[in-house]
Amino acid sequence: MARIGGRGYRRWLVWLAGVGGLLATASVLYAGVQLAHGGLDAVNAAGLLGLPLGVASLLVAVVGLRRPPEGDLAQLARVWASTLAEQVKEDGQRQWRQLIGDDTQRINLTFSLRPEPGRAAVVPAGAGRLFEGTPTLPDVATYYRHTCPHRLVVTGAAGAGKSVLALELMLALIEGRGETDPVPVRLSLAEWDTAIPLSAWLARHLVDVYDWPAKMAREVIRQRRVLPVLDGLDEMDPTAPDGTPSPDAPRAQAALDALNAYQNGLATGPVILTCRTRHYEAVRSRTRLLDAARIDIDHLTPSTARAYLLQRAPDPARWQLVLEALDGDPAGTLATSMSTPWRLSLAATVYAHHGDPSDLLRHANPADLDDYLLARFVPAATALHPRPRRPYTAVDVHRWMARLAAYLNTSSPAPGSPTGAGANPRTDLVLHQLWPLAGARRVRAADVVLATLAVLLPAFAWASNVPLLVPIWFAVWAGFVASRASVAVPVRLPRGGLRTTTGCRDVAFGLAFGPAAGLTLGLALGVGFGLIYGLVLGLTAGLVIGLTAGLAYGLAGTIGREPSSARPRDVIRSELLRGLAYGLAFGLSSGLGFGFAYGLGGLAFGATAGLMYGFVCVPSGRRYLVFVLCSRGKLPWRLGVFLDWACAAGMLRFSGAAYQFRHRELQQWLAHHPCPPPV
Numbered sequence: 001m002a003r004i005g006g007r008g009y010r011r012w013l014v015w016l017a018g019v020g021g022l023l024a025t026a027s028v029l030y031a032g033v034q035l036a037h038g039g040l041d042a043v044n045a046a047g048l049l050g051l052p053l054g055v056a057s058l059l060v061a062v063v064g065l066r067r068p069p070e071g072d073l074a075q076l077a078r079v080w081a082s083t084l085a086e087q088v089k090e091d092g093q094r095q096w097r098q099l100i101g102d103d104t105q106r107i108n109l110t111f112s113l114r115p116e117p118g119r120a121a122v123v124p125a126g127a128g129r130l131f132e133g134t135p136t137l138p139d140v141a142t143y144y145r146h147t148c149p150h151r152l153v154v155t156g157a158a159g160a161g162k163s164v165l166a167l168e169l170m171l172a173l174i175e176g177r178g179e180t181d182p183v184p185v186r187l188s189l190a191e192w193d194t195a196i197p198l199s200a201w202l203a204r205h206l207v208d209v210y211d212w213p214a215k216m217a218r219e220v221i222r223q224r225r226v227l228p229v230l231d232g233l234d235e236m237d238p239t240a241p242d243g244t245p246s247p248d249a250p251r252a253q254a255a256l257d258a259l260n261a262y263q264n265g266l267a268t269g270p271v272i273l274t275c276r277t278r279h280y281e282a283v284r285s286r287t288r289l290l291d292a293a294r295i296d297i298d299h300l301t302p303s304t305a306r307a308y309l310l311q312r313a314p315d316p317a318r319w320q321l322v323l324e325a326l327d328g329d330p331a332g333t334l335a336t337s338m339s340t341p342w343r344l345s346l347a348a349t350v351y352a353h354h355g356d357p358s359d360l361l362r363h364a365n366p367a368d369l370d371d372y373l374l375a376r377f378v379p380a381a382t383a384l385h386p387r388p389r390r391p392y393t394a395v396d397v398h399r400w401m402a403r404l405a406a407y408l409n410t411s412s413p414a415p416g417s418p419t420g421a422g423a424n425p426r427t428d429l430v431l432h433q434l435w436p437l438a439g440a441r442r443v444r445a446a447d448v449v450l451a452t453l454a455v456l457l458p459a460f461a462w463a464s465n466v467p468l469l470v471p472i473w474f475a476v477w478a479g480f481v482a483s484r485a486s487v488a489v490p491v492r493l494p495r496g497g498l499r500t501t502t503g504c505r506d507v508a509f510g511l512a513f514g515p516a517a518g519l520t521l522g523l524a525l526g527v528g529f530g531l532i533y534g535l536v537l538g539l540t541a542g543l544v545i546g547l548t549a550g551l552a553y554g555l556a557g558t559i560g561r562e563p564s565s566a567r568p569r570d571v572i573r574s575e576l577l578r579g580l581a582y583g584l585a586f587g588l589s590s591g592l593g594f595g596f597a598y599g600l601g602g603l604a605f606g607a608t609a610g611l612m613y614g615f616v617c618v619p620s621g622r623r624y625l626v627f628v629l630c631s632r633g634k635l636p637w638r639l640g641v642f643l644d645w646a647c648a649a650g651m652l653r654f655s656g657a658a659y660q661f662r663h664r665e666l667q668q669w670l671a672h673h674p675c676p677p678p679v
Helices: 007-037 042-063 070-100 140-145 162-175 198-210 214-222 250-260 277-283 302-312 316-328 333-337 341-350 357-362 366-384 394-409 440-461 469-482 501-533 535-558 568-598 600-616 619-630 639-648 664-671
Strands: 110-113 127-129 151-156 183-188 226-231 271-276 293-297 652-655 658-661
Touching (some): 070 162, 070 183, 070 198, 070 652, 127 140, 151 277, 162 183, 183 198, 250 277, 271 277, 302 316, 316 357, 366 394, 394 639, 440 469, 440 600, 440 619, 469 600, 568 600, 568 619, 639 652, 658 664
Parallel strands (some): 151 293
Antiparallel strands (some): 110 127, 110 293
16 A cells, blocks of 8 residues: 555545546536536436535545655655755855855865864864865865864954855755755844744745745754754844944844754754854853854965955956055055955956056055945946846946945834844845835835725726625725735745646646535535525536636646745746736636626626736735835836846845845945945
8 A cells, every 4th residue: 555645645646636526527517517408306416516525525634644654754854855955055056156256266265263161062173274175274064074063153354255155165065965964054144033933933944935835844944954054143233333243232142042052852953153253252252152163264365365366357467566565565454455355356346357456555544445445346346247238327226226225224124024123234135025115104005005996996897797895895905905014925836846747746636626625615605606696507606616716726726836946036026926827717717707697797807806806915026016116216117137137246145035235344335325426
């Protein structure tokens, strides 16, 4: 016999659903035709129409047995972890490319162990480097694998390459991953509401970013198949205007407390944490990550900076004076500023093809040099990555990016932001949460008007053919929903289901189970319609509505249940497509139902109302469209396209289902310079 939860069982279930659905559909169609022609008595009709109910009950009972036993769950979790590893690898490679910009050469960062008193992990060496390790100076992946327990804190100065090191460590761990090893998944700590348990936050991340079913995500987390890579402890709490960290960092303290309580059975749970050195030193005076090794990324030496600039420069002769200054004054302003990968990348981008790099020598201190480079970064990146059609101007790009940066720095958090995040600049640009940028009251009012009109216009257009009571009540409900200050997380249609064998089986199950469930609904509706319009007409209309809606929703609910990752704007686009699909399904079923009752006018009304319903039933997608309409003249019309372009140009980066500025210094500088400075 097929094992519960195994492949044979699932194949048997699909075949049972298919046969049952076909029998149920055939019986109802036959009964409907015979009833319409008077060729079937009441007893036989009741017997035939009872078949769908029996099939539906059988399917519901079988579906209730689909949860496999614990042994199978462990095996399934290993398979799911392999799928997650492929998704994270693809996503991580894309993020890594955006973090390093146009660099074609990797900088082999070095790091040193910072001893911690008391409970600290056992480490293989006192130092290491990013890649190409040696027995005495291991690469970071080897270093982590030989750290016991597997808990690592990565610290460094601003722009030192903490995120790059964490990403390369993730990719190396996935490359050499064993079947039972957890999958490293990167999360931004700035977005963690510490009132939510870590395991619940990890599961929600898999759902929101990688489109995992919630039950599957929770099971993978429960089986400890995910290694949290938590980036940016220093971004959780506000700092002084001069950037000085405060030891009174409640969110960071709460995060460390939660991580110290994170267990894997009797052992401490594995975790990788990144934070700026000054911030971690301030926070650790009260709380630090226990049972962890702490490594600090070293500053780049002048020789490393020199080699990097030579590799990036298409014309090394232009950089001759800069190279001589690095060699001749290793403690000077230039060498101090060029001691991090971020500033090296800034200088290489600004002077990639134009300008005189010797201008870098004319600044008295590193702060002036940073300001000089940041003022020229956006125009240089825009020129290096022109848009093929209708290119953006540097002035427009600066203003748009500055508005987004100022929005992240605002003291009023967007609805749905983590608790306590209001006073700290946020880092994530989430499309469905951007709407307060155009004025919260203005956007909500426009959303109410559009949602209400979407319901009432079809009703008034066919007022002579259909009753208005139901549309009016539905319009009141739609307006109330649209007025809410928060919107739900977008739900996207999974991709590529019909390209896989599993996806085709899921479609077959949907085609069978959807009509069976729809028939049950149709019989119930038919009895109600029959009391008003007669038994034959009522049953016919009810069954048509039930069959159509059940088929459409069964199909839409099962296509492509394999998880998939996508760009942030694909999430919004997919939700809008979901609204269109549901609108068409509802329009077809309601159009047929109203058509039976009211003729051609009812058919047209039902189809139009269905499309409007699709617009109303996707709140986050609808709110985003309203926000874009209200932002005309302040942001580009195709905002998602612009943000994707900015990622390709090295000004932004993808972070799961959100966009982030490539570096926090760039975000802060743009927020304080809304107008492009003269260069």
